[in-house]
Amino acid sequence: MGSGWWWRLITAALTGILCFHGVCQAQIAPNYTFVHQATSAAPVSYYDYIIVGGGTSGCPLAATLSQNARVLLIERGGSPYGNQNITNLGSFSATLADTSPSSPSQRFISEDGVFNARARVLGGGSCLNAGFYTRAGTDYVKAAGWDGALVNQSYQWVEKVVAFEPPMLQWQSAFRNGLLEAGILPYNGFTYDHIYGTKVGGTIFDRDGHRHTAADLLKYANPKGLTVLLHATAQSILFRTEGKLRPRAHGVLFKDAAGVEHRAYLSKGSMNEIVLSAGALGSPQLLMLSGVGPAQHLRSHNIKVIFDQPLVGQGMADNPMNAVFTPSPIPVEISLIQVVGITRLGTYIEAASGSNFGSPPSATPRDFGMFSPQTGQFSVVPPKQRTPEAIAKATEAMKALSNEAFRGGFIIEKIIGPLSSGHLQLRNTNPEDNPSVTFNYFQKPEDLQRCVDGITVIEKVIQSKAFSKFRYPYLSLQALLNMTLNFPVNLLPKHGNGSTSLEQFCKDTVMTIWHYHGGCQLDRVVDRNYKVFGVDGLRVIDGSTFHDSPGTNPQATVMMLGRYMGVKILNERLGRKRSN
Template sequence: MAVEQIYDYVIIGGGTAGAALAARLSENSEARVALLEAGAGEGPAIMSDGNPEAAVGLWGSSVDWNYTTTPQSGTENTVHTWPRGRVLGGSSSINGLTHLRGHASSYDAWEKQGAAGWNYREMLPFLMRSERAAGRDPRFRGQAGPMTIEEPPAATPLAQDLHDAAVDAGFPRCEDGNAPQAEGVFWSERNVAGGRRQSAADAYLLPVLSRPNLTVVTDAQVQRLLMDNGRCRGAEYVRNGKPGTVHAEREVVLSAGAIGSPQILMLSGIGPADHLRQLGIPVRADLPGVGANLHDHPLAWISYGVKKSPVPGPSRQAMLLARTSRDRDPDILMSFTSVALEPRWAGAQEGFSILFGLANPTSRGSVRLRSADPTSYPLIDPAYLTESEDLARMVTALRMARHIARADALSAWRDDEILPGKEAVTDEECGAYIRRTVGTYFHPVGTCRIGADDGAVVDTALRVHGIDGLSIADASVMPSIVAANTNAAVLGIAERAAHLVAARAER
């Protein structure tokens, strides 16, 4: 017999957004809140490691969905591995710990694409609400939020020289990479507290688990939403092989991420009608934008050997936000690391690398169901480099990275160029290298975007078009990706979603 329970709010997905939402909505002691998470409540001991490189050891583990893409025509038909967190905290529990909001233009772009009111000025209070950044400018940095932003460790000599090489190459110093108009080279901030990884679950959820009005159910994989005359009433899930049902008297909030949220919608009959009919799924709402607009930052790098061994140990890491041309918003995001990485995270050796990602790609892909079976992984097509403009800008970024690598600040370190090496000189050769080596920056977004047009999935209050009692809050609602690692932006979306959902209950 299925377990049935009734709450005011049901949140599906305990990742970055879901953890924050559950904590905020349960601040109202009269609101009964349930959070369903498909993964476990905790994972391997390595999850507590405050070293960003430890994240690699979590990929493919029990706390990773371990998705793969369809063969990508833009990357020589490569099938890419896509790590996504399957544990409380979601991908914030297995990511590289970077806390970076993105340039103000990233949010202003949302409004220009039809997400009225979702500009930087309107988002800033919610971005600030998520963080505790002591010592930073209180005009645009939060001072009392759950996510503690600690002073990063001192830079090792190689890390410092990588930072200085970017300055030598002509890029301005930036004191705070999370300032509204941050551009240039800056030291990255990390979601680390007391030397330990700080996921959204660590910061938001774990401190409030004792609240009597908050129920967290882990290992609960949602099969479909419960629909009744155009209203979402709850969800069906399976836990330890047994079915369960949760009912929401006020609202269901879908926070399963850019892959999970469109998958659950389509399994429930909400999505492109033709696609659903092909799979024998009754159509509840024909929303062609569900699963469309998928994109990610395509990432590649150059690597060099070194003349002397770098100093080991923790270090702060420099990043750079730059433009491929003056008439663009910042569109290249770089990071500098004190190891020579092999392509697509296949390994590393002594040396250094300059990673470059396209901050605002124009290529767009999709998420589609493989079958009507909820346990079947969806078809994930990020459409990497399918637009020629994206490849051209990645080639420009490679040349920018080489210019930095050859700066005087690195002359005492720099040995031979390992990647791409002498075979990549012309634009055509550089483009071929990028197609062979580009991969995910782990930042999928956009599959349930905000807007008012026929391709939008949610309105500006995050309510699903045509369905009562259902909203979405996660990276899937972004019309376009921010020029940054996405976790900080998702926290801001969740904070704003909590405000919007709570305000609806007061009417």
């Protein structure tokens, strides 16, 4: 190792950074004494609360409940700590491009043909996303029936650990000023609040470009009250169904990385519960695998019906995203989402820039951009034609492009809602496999019109004086959308005379912004306390309960919800104990 290796070890002990041969790696994990591999778990164990899914809602929920109860949190993925692709802003898209079985990102393709990703890591989607942090609007809070004071306290609890004000460099500043020129007013400065106009939002990347995730919220946990098991894949919820009583959830069957089965049961006590926080795909999928869902569909998979609930898996929605790549004549900084234009047209306008969004194929795989064939986010062909062969062809085409072709950024629009929705069904009974999901992008004409309105705002931003130094003066929006020049993203299928209407552009280039939700919706599958209708001892607390995606980006609200419901559940528990 050389004569200085011992000094590097001493330094590592003091700083938490380990360096060998000039390569440094962040410490493997915080001092979480309660985190273990599932292979070390007992065959049978007992807890007051069992939470399935250590993601964006599951981590804050577990940390909160552990203050006054014995909690088990099981996560099918591994730890985010030590994974530089997760930690570093500049390489964030590498995880999305990783399709290996051990990747923290599990790719799935909707029946609409749009490539998407679901998290498979402690911290959930907060380990994979572009980092934007913003709260839900006040109308959203009222519609959900939440207590406003507790919502604010819960957001603040989250923000102390994971939220930061981003540095505003040249490209993002030009985009912000371009939004103002385009009439997206007023300017609201830096704020977490969801209000009409243009604002600088928060980010979960700190000033050093290091990501902070929902897993960091476990620092709030009571180590004596929490057990976290990694690589623990839930197979089914276990119910008691004696006599004529309502089915009661009383345990979870899960497998460890070696395929060995374990059973975790609720200890005695009427307040003890199981909570699903497995996400918009995982929670409805696990309900169905456990016998709670549409009876006919469950029987077709030879699943015993515990409770016939036809609304499980319904209301699946994904906010369609459309992006316009804007090549720049000058270098741009690497930036993820920092600024948003909240319009009154039913659309949000955001932007990102730099080599992590448009790296040339000569770069290392971790440098490939978010909008690229490697991540499945590309618009060379319409959604249902995005086959593996098409991806390979697009990848080869990118290799012929010069570095200058990848210099620039993206201005994107995401529609509010959306109004269009679909459904989720099981493909098989293997919980490791993705279910079948249909989002029905632009099924409602209002959604398509919102997309057109959003692209129109993007055109105004690109043509603004504020954005002029990042724009080739000879490139109009129509030239960008019907690109015949050598730029990597706006390579569209041609229709008729070779031009593309904005409506057709929206349909052909639709991608996901990973804000999918639904499947266990509030007032349909769960009540206002997030308890599952028709059974006892079971709640769902995550984005699957949403009817609409909160704010411009949902992660802040999903983390808030975990804390919020944890406090409410503990208050119920303490109140019940006092009354007894």
